Amino acid sequence: GIIDFLVSQHPIAKVLRDHLVFKIAPMLNPDGVYLGNYRCSLMGFDLNRHWANPSPWAHPTLHGVKQLIIEMYNNPKINLEFYIDIHAHSTMMNGFMYGNIFEDEERFQRQAVFPKLLCQNAEDFSYSSTSFNRDAVKAGTGRRFLGGLLNDTSYCYTLEVSFYSYILDGPTTAVPYTEEAYMKLGRNVARTFLDYYRLNSLVERPLAPTPKTR
Numbered sequence: 001g002i003i004d005f006l007v008s009q010h011p012i013a014k015v016l017r018d019h020l021v022f023k024i025a026p027m028l029n030p031d032g033v034y035l036g037n038y039r040c041s042l043m044g045f046d047l048n049r050h051w052a053n054p055s056p057w058a059h060p061t062l063h064g065v066k067q068l069i070i071e072m073y074n075n076p077k078i079n080l081e082f083y084i085d086i087h088a089h090s091t092m093m094n095g096f097m098y099g100n101i102f103e104d105e106e107r108f109q110r111q112a113v114f115p116k117l118l119c120q121n122a123e124d125f126s127y128s129s130t131s132f133n134r135d136a137v138k139a140g141t142g143r144r145f146l147g148g149l150l151n152d153t154s155y156c157y158t159l160e161v162s163f164y165s166y167i168l169d170g171p172t173t174a175v176p177y178t179e180e181a182y183m184k185l186g187r188n189v190a191r192t193f194l195d196y197y198r199l200n201s202l203v204e205r206p207l208a209p210t211p212k213t214r
Contacts, residue, residue, distance in 0.1 A: 001186020012194050019197065023068065028061040038088065048087070049140035062142075073150060082114075082155050084189075085142045089160040093167050093174065095122065095185050096129035098138075098158040100147035107152045108132070114155060117195045122188035124166035124181065161185060 006013050006022055016022075027033065031042035039046050047062055054062035072078045089096075097115045102108045111132065119127040138144050147156040161182065165174035175181075 001183035001188075002190045003186075004183065005187040005190040012191055016190065016193055020193065023072075025061070025065050028065065030061070048085070048142065051142045051145035052140050069146065070149075073154075080150065080154055082193075083142065083146050083150070083157070085158045087158055087160050088163050090163050092129060092160070093162050093165055094124050094126040094129055095159065095161040095166070096126045096131070098143055098160065099130070099132040100144065100156060101132050101134045102152075104152060111155055113199070114157070114192065114196055117199075118189060118192045121192050121195070122185055123168055124175075124177075124185060125188070126166075159189065 003024060003026070006016060029037070029039075029041055029047055032038070032040050032047075035042060039048070041047055041059070043058060045059060047059060050059050050062055051066065054066055056063040069080070069083065072080045097118075099111050099115070102111070115125075115127055115130045118125050119130075134144070141158065143156045143158045146154075150156065162177060165176045166181075167174055
């Protein structure tokens with residue numbers, strides 16, 4: 001959904017392409033997924049626990065993406081502002097995010113802006129389920145490792161989306177996720193970048209209002 005929206009002719013997508021560069025790795029576990037796994041690679045590694053020191057032999061996708069991120073971060077011509085790792089969640093409902101905890105209160109508050117904006121755009125995204133933590137068990141995740149590596153102008157998240165359903169504010173009945181519902185959430189994630197950068201004055205406001213992407 002994110003990719004399809006960003007390459008579309010939607011006016012919001014055009015504005016985003018004019019102002020931002022998106023680097024997207026569609027899948028970091030192709031060999032494991034081919035075998036029917038979702039966490040573990042062909043060699044049995046839980047890839048989202050090896051970001052601190054990925055092996056070019058055992059974790060080649062992590063190693064390659066990490067090197068790309070470090071190269072961009074060290075390039076003075078590039079402002080690396082967002083890292084978002086996208087996962088499915090096997091127990092919780094809705095879409096939600098994990099973020100990091102920082103001693104700097106201002107940085108911590110700024111980190112909450114993007115998920116709050118996404119909650120306004122996506123009915124199936126839950127800010128109440130969004131969590132900011134420094135759980136030691138998650139130290140090897142991309143979100144935790146890069147949150148400690150990058151500077152205070154960078155925001156690192158894991159976007160989690162339920163394997164099966166979401167609950168809206170009104171009814172308590174779970175609504176099963178469909179492929180289109182997942183695509184819709186992806187489109188709303190992409191749209192939220194425009195709201196975020198309008199708040200931060202990178203994108204000028206006079207864009208004609210457009211209906212929410214469905």
